[in-house]
Amino acid sequence: MADDGHQASLRIRVLGPVRAWRGDTELDLGSARRKAVFAVLALQAGHAVSKARLVAGVWGDDLPATVEGSLHTYVSGLRRVLEPGRSRWSGGEVLVSAGDGYALHVRPECLDVHRFERLRTEGAYGEALALWHGTALDGVSGPYAQAQRDRLGELRMLTVEQHAQELLARGRAEEVVADLVPLAAEHPRRETLHGLLMLALRQSGRPEEALAVYAAINARLGDELGIEPGAALRQIRDQVSDRMSDIPAVVTARKPAGPDVVAGRHHEISDLRRYVRALAAGRGGTVWLEGEPGIGKTTTVSAALAEAPVPVLWGAGDELNRRFAMRTMLECLGVDAQAADPRRAAVAASLREDSSPTLITERLLALVEQLCADGPLALVVDDLHWADPASLLLWRRLAVATRRLPLLLVGVSRPAPAHDDFAHVRSAVLAAGADLIRLDPLDEDAVADLAHAWFGAEPGASLLELAERAAGNPLYLHDVFTALRRHGLVEIDDGIAEVPEGAADQLPRNLATAVTRRLGFLGEPAREVLRWAALLGTEFDLADLAAVLGKAVSELLGGVEEALAAAVLCEAGERFAFRHALVRQALYEAMPTAVRLSLHRQAAETLDRAGAAPHRVAEQLLAAPVPVDAWVARWLIANGNAVADRDPDAAVRLLERAVTEPAVPRDAREDLTARLARTRFWLGGRPEPEARAVLEMTADPGRAAEMRLILAYLDYHRGDVTGALAALREAVADPTMPERWRARHQSLQAMIERLGLDDLPLAEATATDALAKARAADDPWAAAHALQDLWQIESVQRAHEAALVHVDGALEAVRGEPDLGDLQLSLLDNKVFTLQNLDRLDEATATLTMAQDLISRRGLDGGMHIPAAVHWYWLGRWDDAMTELDAVVRDSPEITFYGLRQRGAILLLHGVSALIAGLRGDGAQLAAHLRDAEEYPLASVEDREHCDFLLAAAAIAAEQHDRPDEALRVLAPTLNPKYARMMLRHQWLPVVVRLALTVGDRETARQALEVCESERAMEAVPARAANATDWCRGLVDGDGELVLAVAGRFGTAGRRVEQALALEDAAVLLARGGSGERARATFATCVARYSELGASWCVRRAESRLLPFGIDRTQAVAGARLSPVQLRIAELVADGWPTTDIAAQLMLSRSSVETHVARLVDRLKVSSRLGITREAIERNL
DSSP: OOOHHHHHHEEEEOSSBOEEEETTEEOOOOSHHHHHHHHHHHHTTTSOEEHHHHHHHHHTTOOOTTHHHHHHHHHHHHHHHHOTTOOTTSOOSSEEEOSSEEEEOOOGGGBHHHHHHHHHHHTOHHHHHTTOOSSTTBTOOSHHHHHHHHHHHHHHHHHHHHHHHHHHHTTOHHHHHHHHHHHHHHSTTOHHHHHHHHHHHHHTTOHHHHHHHHHHHHHHHHHHHSOOOOHHHHHHHHHHHTTOSOOOSSOOOOOOOOOSOOOSOHHHHHHHHHHHHHHHTTOOEEEEEEOOTTSSHHHHHHHHTTTOSSOEEEEEOOGGGTTSTTHHHHHHHTOOTTOSSHHHHHHHHHTTTOOOHHHHHHHHHHHHHHHHHHSOEEEEEESGGGSOHHHHHHHHHHHHHTTTSSEEEEEEEOSSOSSHHHHHHHHHHHHTTOEEEEOOOOOHHHHHHHHHHHHSSEEOHHHHHHHGGGTTOHHHHHHHHHHHHHTTOOEEETTEEEOOTTGGGGSOGGGHHHHHHTTTTSOHHHHHHHHHHHHHOSEEOHHHHHHHHTSOHHHHHHHHHHHHHTTSEEEETTEEEESSHHHHHHHHHTSOHHHHHHHHHHHHHHHHHTTOOHHHHHHHHHTTTOOOOHHHHHHHHHHHHHHHHHOHHHHHHHHHHHHTOTTSOHHHHHHHHHHHHHHHHHTTOOOHHHHHHHHHHOOOHHHHHHHHHHHHHHHHHTTOHHHHHHHHHHHHHOTTSOHHHHHHHHHHHHHHHHHTTOOHHHHHHHHHHHHHHHHHTTOHHHHHHHHHHHHHHHHHTTOHHHHHHHHHHHHHHHTTOGGGHHHHHHHHHHHHHHHHHTTOHHHHHHHHHHHHHHHHHHTOSSOSHHHHHHHHHHHTOHHHHHHHHHTOOTTSOOBOSSSSBOHHHHHHHHHHHHHHHHHTTOHHHHHHHHHHHTTSOOOSHHHHHTOHHHHHHHHHHHHHTTOHHHHHHHTGGGGOTTSSTTSOGGGTHHHHHHHHHHTTOHHHHHHHHHHHHHHHHHOSSOSHHHHHHHHHHHHHHTOHHHHHHHHHHHHHHTOHHHHHHHHHHHHHHHHHTTOHHHHHHHHHHHHHHHHHHTOHHHHHHHHHHHGGGTOOHHHHTTTOOOOHHHHHHHHHHHTTOOHHHHHHHHTOOHHHHHHHHHHHHHHTTOSSGGGOOHHHHHHTO
């Protein structure tokens, strides 16, 4: 790898003629061919490029006889230029040999193309475009250069269009005209570009020229392609032609027209109107309305808000405009340079100076605060799943703001995540307390009401039976009823609307024909593309489509472009997708079943021959019940592991189909059945039948050993400890057992002896023997597991220094083993646990960072979210803990010590979440997580070893309902040293002592102290248990000074949560002992710590405990003057400044200002932010 000096000094330009500099000196890159070699390496900097790829990229099919020699000459020349001081014997640092090729090592920022792509992503379009100096790779020939020239050229045009949108939103139309006129001439058929130019001309007061632009592109498209411009461009033409008073670059979305009939949505409308009434009374909230396409989401919201007594602003996400940062929310809020509201116009004008996403977000937050200061406000965004990422981020922040502002957010979306940004925001907003309203299909009564409205008569039985084909979807019903009416198939007799016999046969099943008929205007090439694309799924790769059709990609471009222009397809990153999944379904179901089976089988083999990724082939085999023939069986044997790594569930479905197919040969069946057993085991299943079937078939000792290990673990997991150990010991003693598998069996034996028998000496001896066998067999996997067993044994005995030695040894065993990444993560988790218990918290944080780096480098699934959340909890970084917990994918398989789904992680997920919610006073979230955790009963030792946070949270819930005796009963398991010996019970025992003393149970308090003392006695290095013991003793003895000293030690170690809790207890004890002033000062520090954590319920509890001694929050801070920052914030709040503006004025973060305001409310003894007035400030100075 090149050192920092070499990397920093190089600058490379490919966005124009290819050039390079070291410092201010330009380098001579030589001839056109040598520049082409350099360009290929530069555009793949940091990656090895094989000689074959270099030759193909530079010369293509035009290969000279001496091509290898020429390549060597060019590389040697580039090395001399790039590193003039390089010795011929040195390996070099910048342009180095790598495998069968070369790699150019430079920092990403040294490449203009990297800076361009980064600036595009950040929304700094103007800066990105300023990096261009002509055509990309100008003057460089070769297939690779041409492909990159085309790719970068398209990216440049997209950036130009994004920049134009941004400038138009800021009212800088003349600049846009100047920029786009020459580009429109260069790209005469690019409709988006011409549409932006028309908008810019109209904004500049030149509507005639705008219409002339339309006329020119219309004529060209008609003459050259025989088509007219798309709907978007025609709409702009119509707006200009109608001489609208203004065509802003950002058109504010208007409220949808009220529906004539709303059927079956009375409950949902009632729920929405309840939120509106609450809003009118000054209470904000967030509602997330979701349902499948066509289910009536927009209709329902429109009906509910039709007569809202508050202002309602409407917006809508647009898939085509997701690339424009904040487009959705700018539309919704009506931000435009010509807006009648000067505040909106001011925001639009400010974007001319700085349009960074962060600044736009803060200004829009401030605008919403200003609008809410006028009165309650409702914001509705339809199709939220298509909102741009910046708008989604703002939506999430606004959802938090509804807790303090008279603001109602109503988001309307489809249930399936459109993209990761949307899914993350949805999860976060719902986790924060938003009300989720799901629109289900209409029931029979609602369908009947809708039919009555359509036909003016009661629907008869046959008509309703026919309507069932729409499955309660209003859009489908509209199609059905329209088709019936169009064909005159409805007869009304005596007030009953009926269809004649046989009418159903005239309507296609699932409306496939009705939907596909809408595509009849497309040409045959486009329809062929769509039919085959439907076979590949909702999203597809163009290369895969070409492979399946047996055509070149270039032959498909015309059909794809037509489907894109008709809005049947859309771009999905680097792939294409059906804009509406229903269209794909209709096209797919139009094929006969037998044809679909044959085509999927054909597509699978074709994709495999074309080199497609295994999961793409698997998708075809799973899309229909394709028979498992000899080719499918061979393919599964060769690619089953790759499929399982990416999608274990898909692998299981394929393997289950294969092992039941009679035509599969015996040897292949054995292999496939073993893979099925292994994969189902990874997923937490119980593959006993498969494992036993393999044992009956196999003559392979290694395969038999693996199945025996699986069966033994499953015996243990269902509670048969004796049977599991007997099977393992028999396997270890079996002379035919391969040595590495002998060590693995013995390692599992040690784990079960600890967990199942609670026999630590026996488990330690077994693990030690297993380690020796593993090392003798040179098996890193077995060695690491044996050392992990020993780590567990030492941890249970609180010998954390010894445990650290074992876990470091295990990590050393798996270092450099790329297939053991998951095991390495598990060991890093163990190390974090040990370092925490030694109070080496900085090292624990560094270990978490190391784990995250491993995940990034190896591309591992899963992560360290749970251990990180626990770590951040004790350090008091609760927001970071919740961020980690939000990132956990609850329904994904989490691999554990031996492969089964890790229930312990799920218990910790709900436990930490519930405890933070409880301490912060969020009773709803506390109850929700405790309720979710009930799905996972504590059925095993492992479960109990991960339940302590749940116990603590349940105790908090009982305390909040004024039931301390119940809270004490909940925590009773912590008093039993044999209950989950791995549990760090000492961290909860001070709470047990406090609760016991509260209910007058001194015997339990002393029992808790004794248990804690036994924990302290086991600690080889005094740390957490020692501090907890002093804390318990202080509570039992009424020694406030001792507890205060413990709080100081917690503060020194960085344990902010335990420090705050100990300060609370110390303040109470000091007050009870007559040290009023000292108690008041301690309480003030305690409140400050709780406030930093956001632990509002803890503050209330502490205050209630100290009130009997005449100490409350105001007295606790009596005599403390406002700091200059607090005083300035108070003055600005009193003057009516929004939080965002205060933060900008004082150069503080928004969250810091909110924290100061919350403290000012307490300090000034007012009920809310509105009470912070100049008079209140003066009274407290």
